[in-house]
Amino acid sequence: MTTLLREVIGDVLRQARQSQGRTLREVSDGARVSLGYLSEVERGRKEASSELLSAICGALEVPLSRVLSDAGESMERLEQAAPRPVGPASTSNIDLSTRVVIPHTVSMAVA
Known part of the structure; x- marks a missing residue:
């Protein structure tokens, strides 16, 4: 299973x-x-916005760049x-169990 970035950032x-002994x-x-x-x-259950990450890093007195x-x-x-996956999935790092529908782009002419 793929590890999500939000989980890794949460761990960091x-x-x-x-390490600071803080609650x-x-x-x-x-x-x-x-x-x-x-x-x-x-715990990696919520995706923190950049503003929230900045606030948390500020409270920890750790540069955001260091966390990232x-x-x-x-x-x-x-x-x-x-x-490493084998087969069709090996050419991309896409989890095949996730299905996303991307609609076709429609061009509209203005008269």
């Missing part, structure tokens, strides 16, 4: 908070976000460790 944020309450107060929502972000860099490195390790 949790590790930063725990969810302390960080949520500093970021001005609900404790429950911060918990959901850390750490998340990127973690994603790279996970991708390298994951087994």
